Amino acid sequence: MTALHARISGELADRIRSGEWPPGQRIPFEHELTAQYGCARATASKAVQALADAGLVERRRRAGTFVASPRIQTAVLEIPELKTEVRRRGQVYDYQQLARRVRPVNPLDPDEASLARSGDVVELRCRHFANERPLAVEDRLIHLGVAPAAATADFTTVPPGAWLLAHVAWSEAEHRIAAAAADADVAAALEVPTGTACLVLKRWTWREGKGVTFVRQRFAGEAFELVARFAPRSFDQGGHEGRPTPGMRSK
Amino acid sequence: MTALHARISGELADRIRSGEWPPGQRIPFEHELTAQYGCARATASKAVQALADAGLVERRRRAGTFVASPRIQTAVLEIPELKTEVRRRGQVYDYQQLARRVRPVNPLDPDEASLARSGDVVELRCRHFANERPLAVEDRLIHLGVAPAAATADFTTVPPGAWLLAHVAWSEAEHRIAAAAADADVAAALEVPTGTACLVLKRWTWREGKGVTFVRQRFAGEAFELVARFAPRSFDQGGHEGRPTPGMRSK
DNA sequence: TGAGTTATTATGTCTAGACATAATAGGTGT
DNA sequence: ACACCTATTATGTCTAGACATAATAACTCA
Structure with a gap:
């Protein structure tokens, strides 16, 4: 009924x-x-x-x-945590930490400055794999002033995204999506030629106005797409197709 | 109150x-x-x-x-019509039609097949400019079975996105965002070197289950970003900052 | 012990009213 | 013409109830 x-x-x-x-x-x-x-x-x-x-x-x-007049197309992008998403697609997920260090914030980097202007951060570089193939390179900063437990967390086995979801409550975020050529390091990590076009997803997360984490994920070339399906602003009543909107899709 | x-x-x-x-x-x-x-x-x-x-x-x-547990980050991307967006940013908008023809649908192209499997389409290639500089190359198909008026519309002066907004009512859409290297034609149109990483935005629009239009917009390199700011799933009550979410942002 | 039944609970839906409020239409008087 | 006032109207908010429904807890009986 x-x-x-x-x-x-x-x-x-x-x-x-x-x-x-x-x-x-x-x-x-x-x-x-x-x-x-x-x-x-x-x-x-x-x-x-x-x-x-x-x-x-x-x-x-x-x-x-x-x-109303449909002026702008508002699309709801579901940007999933990678481990969850890879498994949801029935693929084998794997993860590798490439580097980790604790250092002060560099306020001269505009991406970092948007997160915080002072204090220490954990800096991580890691790789996500789907079915044994590199999916994304992730650079992440976690602000220790807001999430001090990150200093002792073991990110060699647990991806930082999954760790944060379990340790941080509701928050606000800003996402930016752009395209950029892979530099030598990133290309090597993704196992693609240097200069390959990459999808770059940056996300800043705040809690009560204070920066918690900044992450930049780079996906190789056209191997990945962000997908957003929607009725105007997601009005899903009237018996329309209800397949769950995947946030990402491999080709 | x-x-x-x-x-x-x-x-x-x-x-x-x-x-x-x-x-x-x-x-x-x-x-x-x-x-x-x-x-x-x-x-x-x-x-x-x-x-x-x-x-x-x-x-x-x-x-x-x-x-609730914030499992997935659902970001609301506002994907604007380019003419409106460029003007909103206080820049000078300009537009140029590069090619136009009417032809049958090619069902072998997967992007086209998602729109329709038969019938005629208007195929357009055009350029959008912001402050006299090329912003995006747009390839568009409009299905004449659903929007017959497009056959006689003049797209040398009115961008197809703006025309469709004025002529088509509420609809559903799917967006896909990826990165790709610019081929020679696109690179020339964007005035960047061949192989430059481009942000590729594809959009299919349906009305009552029938494909209306397919558009692929390519933006040069890191000159453009899609931006999505949000509270968890946009609950904007409690006195948080309310600046309008821009869908795109130039660097 | 275990299976089946019953009671309880919080949410889900709905009604028939009430008064508040923003915006407009119409009229009044200068 | 113009400014001002006064209905009128549709939505916005709210109340005090009512019954429905899904999930669970408590109980009963084989």
Whole structure:
């Protein structure tokens, strides 16, 4: 049994997605929906509010509710922890720590300065493997002022991403995605020719405004893609295909 | 005046984000919140449900509501229409159509086959400029079976992305992001050396399950980044910084 | 002991009201 | 024309209940 409010949302969403109600079109008032579906206003309101939360409609007091204009494509990228993701894809995951040291923050590096301007960090370089083949090279900094336990953690067996997920609570993050040519070191680690185009994923993570970790992962060439499938802003009610959105995909 | 349900959501979210309530911790029952805030259960329920929608907590019947484990980083990427984005950044936008033709779909190309297996498409190649410098090369297919008006549209002055936004209603899309070396043609169009690492953004757009358009945009090297800033799954209540998330950023 | 039944609990859904608020339309008077 | 006031309207928020449902805990009986 689908709930009534979900049915109303779904039927409205279908008419919007089909183009029957184009952007700018007014959709029925709440009191019209209550008459149409024989429900209380709270139920109709909940249905319409769900569409508003999804960005499908805009609500204006006194005027009504209108189909929104899809100006920007907002795609929800799920950026997974690599160990989890490789296993989810049924591949053999392996991991190797290449280097580890503790040093002060270098505030002259803009990537580092965004994390913190002072204090000590653990600096790691490691490799992730999928089915015995190098998948990514990871450079990571963990700020010891925020996560002091990282100083004694053993990153030769546990990838830092997995370790942090288990040791740090909810946080904010910023991701940047770019492309860059592999330098000699990275190319060797990925077992590709120097100069190969790499996908570069950088992520800064904060907790209560203080930088916890910075990570840069480089994936070889076109062997990897970030994937984001979405309904406008993920409104997954109306019986549309519901396959889980993979964040990454090998070719 | 903030609404009471928003205040409750915010106060709960703060305790979760601060780590005071770690993942797995049970948060107060709805009936405890009604007592604590002196409100009806519907109000407490709305507050907690908002956190659940944001992915911050999980609700289990009979057991209660628990702080969720942040397994995957879900980042909301806003992938803007280029003309709008360049102007938003205060730069001069320019656009040039390089080639245009109408031809049948080639079902042997996997990118095209994902769009449609038969019918005619408009094939376009064009360039986007920001401040007189090439920003991206765009290859686009528009399926004439779904958007017949594209056959007669003038894409020498209007970029196809902007045209489609104005002519096509809400739709679903899939994005893929990868890195690739620029071939000779693309390198020339971007005015960079052949082999330069490029960020490749591919997007398929469907409407009611039928492919509308496929676009591949290539950005030169590290000149461009996709940016996604987020609270866990975008719960923006509790007085955190609210700067609009830019989807792209030039260096 | 173990399997099946029953009671309990917290969330999920819904109703029929109420008052608040933002925005507009219409009228009034200068 | 213009500024000002006054309904009117749809959404925003909230209450005090009600019954449904899933999951578990407690109990009963073979």
